[in-house]
Amino acid sequence: MAADTAVSASPEETLESLLREVEALKQKLEEERQKLNDVSLSSIAEKLEPITFPNLKLRRVLKGHQAKVLCSDWCPDKRHIVSSSQDGKVIIWDAFNATKESTISMPSTWVMACAYAPSGTLIAAGGLDNKVTVFPIGGDEEPGVRKRTVATHTSYISACLFPNTDRQLLTGSGDGTCALWDVESGQLLQSFQGHAADVMCLDLAPSEMGDTFASGSCDRSALVWDMRTGQPVQAFDTHLSDVNGVKYHPSGDSILTGCDDSVCRLFDLRADREVARYGKDSILFGVNSVEWSVSGRLVFAGYSDYTAGAWDAVRAARLCVLCGHEHRVARLQRSPDGTALATASWDATIRIWA
Amino acid sequence: MDMMVSTLQQQRAVTEQLRREAAIKRIPVSVAVSDIIKYINEHEQEDCLLVGFSSQKVNPFREKSSCTVL
Structure with missing residues (x-):
């Protein structure tokens, strides 16, 4: 595995020598990955009981946005949901009662990203204004009074999350x-440069896995980053189009991506390669968002054909289709305890399935 | 000339990234896959979306009541 010695860095590096090395390294990478590809995931599916799928039912419909819902996030309390919309509003919902608790007006329309902080007392949101605004909730005063700009990019905000702390914010643009x-000072702590086009999605590794996160981009790749060094550590580029969704497996050992080419892909981080694909010829529309069930047996995907799908992650077979939305499903996320699935759609509603 | 230098720098960054990736230690897919199965076996009982609820009463999103006042 001593690949770095194959061509050692010399002071006389030229564009030509670098291009030659890149080709050699790419070939070597492919060979190494192929050598360890000794079995397929679905071939060992017989070791598992077949799924007797409990019919997921529509339980709640959250109505209140005036336009496309673009993002949503569960509160760690497993009861509240924050959503952001094309209408320029951020809404906090009580999902149990399907009621609106508060509405916050944002500086611009197309609020493409929103997130709860781990404490459940802060919310971050942003979009076409190229900024992420953070504000406290749950206090005595109206939410939104103590708004603060934390992050600024040179283009739209596509994703944001708090990395296991209320004090920091991770953004994709x-x-x-x-x-x-840094949330308090609004200072840039680390910039992550490596994608060749728009970043569309982010996910944080499960906390015990250390400081890494994954991103998906319109450059057709997903990258895994080291948060401390700011360097990408792994790249997965078998996608045929934009990578719209990315989610770590609950074990932290693999990542799932949702792509505009209508396929979800599973990449094992330790085998450093794609190990499964979830797609069918009959699915023609892109995947906008992906999610796991608690055990990693089920994969959920939200599509532009107005549906969400549940897949057996091991057999790579589709189990059911969730119908009801009247426009594309922009985002889907399970509740923190895994009891329910929330889908946010361009039909201006959020639906809860359980 | 500046263009040339920046292209060279960019190419160097790409090469260094690939060198790092090529140096990653990898495990066989068979090991990775058996760990995925193991994780499912260890967690499937907690997975409500997979196995359902032991009783609908513990489902926070159950229907309140099937009775309606006519």
Whole structure:
């Protein structure tokens, strides 16, 4: 595995020598990955009981946005949901009662990203204004009074999350970069440059896995980053189109991507390669968002054909289709305890399935 | 000339990234896959979306009541 010695860095590096090395390294990478590809995931599916699928039912419909819902996030309390919309509003919902608790007006329309902080007392949101605004909730005053701009990019904000702390914020942007910010001071802590086009999605590794996160981009790749060094550590580029969704497996050992080419892909991080694909010829529309069930047996995908699908992650077979939305499903996420699935759609509603 | 230098720098960054990736230690897919199965076996009982609820009463999103006032 001593690949770095194959061509050692010399002071006389030229564009030609570098291009030759890149080709050699790419070939070597492919060979190494192929050598360890000794079995397929579905071939060992017989070791598992077949799934007797409990019919997921529509339980709640959250109505209140005036336009496309673009993002949503569960509160760690497993009861509240924050959503952001094309209408320029951020809404906090009580999902149990399907009621609106508060509405916050944002500086611009197309609020493409929103997130709860781990404490459940802060919310971050942003979009076409190229900024992420953070504000406290649950206090005595109206939410939104103490708004603060934390992150600024040179293009739209596509994703944001708090990395296991209320004090920092991770953002992804149409400017092709991801960035880590200090919430209190709004200072840029680390910039992540490596994508060649718009960053569309982000996910944080499960906390015990250390400081890594994954991003998906319109450059057709997903990258895994080291948060401390700011360097990409792994790249997966078998996608045929934009990578719209990315989610770590609950074990942290693999990542799932949802692509505009209508296929979800599973990449094992330790085998450093794609190990499964979830797609069918009959599915023609892109995947916008992906999610796991708690055990990693089920894969959920939200599509532009107005449906969400549940897949057996091991057999790579589709189990059911969730119908009801009247426009594309932009985002889907299970509740923190895994009891329910929330889908946010361009039909201006959020639906809860359980 | 500046263009040349920046292209060279970009290419160097791409090469260094690939060198790092080529140096990653990898495990066989068979090991990775058996760990995926193991994780499912260890967690499937907690997976409500997979196995359902032991009783609908513990489902926070159950229907309140099937009775309606006519």
